[in-house]
Amino acid sequence: MPVPARRPAWRKRLADFLDLPRDVVLDLPRISVIGDLQLQLQNHRGLVEYLPERVVIAMRDGRLIVRGEELVIAGVNPEELIVTGRIHAVEFRR
Amino acid sequence: MARWWAHLLGAVRVRVRGDMPERLLNLCLDAGIPLWDVVHQGDYVFAWLPVRDLLRLRGLARRARCRVRVTGRQGLPFLWRRVRRRRLGIAAAVAVLVALQVFGSFVWFFEVRGEEQLSEAEILEAAAAAGLRPGAWRPGLDRDAVAREMILRVPALAWVGLEFVGTRVIITVAERTLPPEETPTGPGDLVAERAGIIEDILVFRGEAAVAPGDTVVPGQLLIRGEITAPGPVDAFPAPGEDPPPAQRRPVAARGRVLARTWYEGYLEVPLVERLPVRTGHRVEQRRLFVAGREIVVSGPRRIPFGRYEPQRLERPLPPWAGEAAAFRLVTVIFHEIEETELARTPAEALQEARRRLEARLLGGLAVDAHIESVRVDAAEARDSFVSMRMIIEVVEDIGRFKPNDYEESPGESPPSALLRGPREMP
Numbered sequence: 001m002p003v004p005a006r007r008p009a010w011r012k013r014l015a016d017f018l019d020l021p022r023d024v025v026l027d028l029p030r031i032s033v034i035g036d037l038q039l040q041l042q043n044h045r046g047l048v049e050y051l052p053e054r055v056v057i058a059m060r061d062g063r064l065i066v067r068g069e070e071l072v073i074a075g076v077n078p079e080e081l082i083v084t085g086r087i088h089a090v091e092f093r094r
Numbered sequence: 095m096a097r098w099w100a101h102l103l104g105a106v107r108v109r110v111r112g113d114m115p116e117r118l119l120n121l122c123l124d125a126g127i128p129l130w131d132v133v134h135q136g137d138y139v140f141a142w143l144p145v146r147d148l149l150r151l152r153g154l155a156r157r158a159r160c161r162v163r164v165t166g167r168q169g170l171p172f173l174w175r176r177v178r179r180r181r182l183g184i185a186a187a188v189a190v191l192v193a194l195q196v197f198g199s200f201v202w203f204f205e206v207r208g209e210e211q212l213s214e215a216e217i218l219e220a221a222a223a224a225g226l227r228p229g230a231w232r233p234g235l236d237r238d239a240v241a242r243e244m245i246l247r248v249p250a251l252a253w254v255g256l257e258f259v260g261t262r263v264i265i266t267v268a269e270r271t272l273p274p275e276e277t278p279t280g281p282g283d284l285v286a287e288r289a290g291i292i293e294d295i296l297v298f299r300g301e302a303a304v305a306p307g308d309t310v311v312p313g314q315l316l317i318r319g320e321i322t323a324p325g326p327v328d329a330f331p332a333p334g335e336d337p338p339p340a341q342r343r344p345v346a347a348r349g350r351v352l353a354r355t356w357y358e359g360y361l362e363v364p365l366v367e368r369l370p371v372r373t374g375h376r377v378e379q380r381r382l383f384v385a386g387r388e389i390v391v392s393g394p395r396r397i398p399f400g401r402y403e404p405q406r407l408e409r410p411l412p413p414w415a416g417e418a419a420a421f422r423l424v425t426v427i428f429h430e431i432e433e434t435e436l437a438r439t440p441a442e443a444l445q446e447a448r449r450r451l452e453a454r455l456l457g458g459l460a461v462d463a464h465i466e467s468v469r470v471d472a473a474e475a476r477d478s479f480v481s482m483r484m485i486i487e488v489v490e491d492i493g494r495f496k497p498n499d500y501e502e503s504p505g506e507s508p509p510s511a512l513l514r515g516p517r518e519m520p
Contacts, residue, residue, distance in 0.1 A: 046119075046120040046123055046124075047116045047119045047120055047123070048116060049116055050115065050116050050119065050132070050134055050139065051134055052134045052135075071134075072131065072132060072133045072134075073119070073129070073130075073131075073132035073133075073141075074130060074131060074132075075097070075128070075129070075130040075131075076119060076122075076123060076128070076129045076130070076132065077123070077126070077128040077129075078123055078124075078126060
C-alpha cells in the first residue's frame with residue numbers, strides 16, 4: 001500500500017467538495033465502536049503492543065491506544081482489526 | 095471474515111511464546127495470514143489461523159523469535175484424517191450394509207395361512223418344489239409362476255397368494271373342496287344302525303336285503319356285500335343250452351337306506367330354578383408353581399367370597415418351556431358366585447323343557463336327516479315342576495358299514511331280495 005508522505009490540501013478540499021467519505025479519500029483509519037464490547041478498525045498499519053489491558057495499533061499518523069479488560073484481538077488481517085473485550089478508553093496519540 | 099468457513103476448511107490454534115508476540119502478529123499481517131481470537135493469557139498469546147498458513151507462520155515465528163506450538167485443530171481435513179485412520183471400521187460398516195442388502199433379498203422365513211385340510215409341511219414342500227425354498231433369491235422368483243406351479247402340483251389347492259415381507263414370505267392358500275375320497279375297504283355289508291321302518295332303499299353296490307315297509311332292528315342286514323356276476327362265457331350259449339352258472343363276488347356294499355326312526359326323551363323342569371350366576375366381583379391371585387407346591391406371589395391369600403368359581407391359567411416359566419416345566423406361573427381368577435332364583439310360569443317352563451329336549455334329541459342327528467314330526471306327548475304342569483315327553487320322528491340314513499368276508503363261490507340261487515319284484519319308489 002503506497003503511503004503518501006503528506007496530506008495534500010487539494011485532496012481534503014476535493015473530499016469536502018464532493019462530499020466523499022474522508023477515510024476513502026484521505027487514507028485515514030475508520031473506527032467503529034459497538035458499545036464497550038467491540039472496536040473495529042479499518043485501514044490500520046499493524047500492531048504495536050498487545051496486552052490483555054492494552055492494545056496499541058499503528059495508524060498512518062500515529063497510534064490508537066485501546067484500554068480495557070480482557071481484551072482479545074478477535075480478528076486481524078491487512079484490511080481490518082477487531083478488538084473485543086471490555087473497552088474503557090480509546091485514545092489517539094501522535 | 096467468514097470464520098465458520100475457515101474453521102470448516104481446517105484451522106489450528108497456536109500458542110505463541112516470545113518477548114514480542116506483536117512482532118509475529120505484524121509479520122502475519124504483512125504476509126496476509128488472517129488471525130482471529132487472539133488472546134493474551136499469562137505469558138502466552140493464543141491465536142487461530144487457517145491450517146494452510148501454519149508452515150508460513152512457523153517461518154515467521156523464527157524471524158520474530160517466538161516459539162509456536164499447535165494446541166487445537168478443527169475442520170474437515172482433520173476429520174478426514176481421523177476417518178482415514180479408521181478405514182477398517184468403515185470397511186466393516188460398509189460390509190454390514192452390503193450383507194444386510196444381500197441377505198435381505200433372500201427368502202428365509204415362511205408363513206402359511208388359510209390351510210384347512212392340507213398341512214403346512216405339504217404346502218411348504220410344494221412351494222420348495224416350485225422354487226420357493228429357504229434361501230431362494232427373491233428377485234429371481236416369479237411370483238405368479240410359483241403360485242401356478244404350486245396349484246398344479248397340489249390338486250387340493252385352488253388359489254395361492256404369495257406376499258413378500260422383507261425376508262419373510264406369507265403363503266396364503268385357498269383349498270379346493272375335493273370329492274370325498276373313497277376309502278378302500280374290504281368287502282362288507284350295510285347293516286342297520288338303529289331300529290326303524292324302511293322308507294326307501296337305494297343300492298349303489300351290493301344287493302338289497304330289505305324292502306320299503308320292512309321293520310328292521312339294529313344290526314340287521316340291509317344291503318348284502320355280494321353281487322351275482324355272470325359266469326365266464328366262451329361262446330354265446332346255443333338255444334336250449336343252459337347259460338353258465340352265475341358267480342357270486344364279494345364287494346363293499348354301498349347305498350342309502352332311508353328309514354323312519356324315533357327319538358324319545360323325558361324331562362322335568364322345576365318352576366323355580368336356582369342358578370349360579372357370577373356377580374362380577376373377582377379377585378386375582380398369582381402363584382408360582384415350584385416343586386409340586388403353589389406359592390401365592392401376589393393377590394389376596396384368603397378369598398373374600400362365600401361362593402366362588404376359580405378359573406386357572408397356567409403359563410410355564412420361561413414361556414418357551416413345555417407344559418411340564420418345573421416352574422409355572424399360575425393365575426387364578428376367583429369369580430364370586432351368587433345363587434339366583436329363576437322363577438318361570440308353567441308356560442315358560444314348558445317352553446324351556448321343549449327347547450332342552452329338542453337340543454338333546456336332535457343334537458346327534460346327521461345333517462341330512464329329515465325331521466318328520468315332533469310329538470309332545472305328556473306335558474304336565476304340576477305345583478313345582480313341569481314334565482314333558484317328546485317323540486321325534488325322523489327319516490334318516492341308518493346304513494352302517496360292517497366288514498364281511500363272503501367266499502367267492504358259484505351261487506346256486508339268487509338272493510331273496512331279487513325275488514321280491516320291482517320296488518315302488520315313494
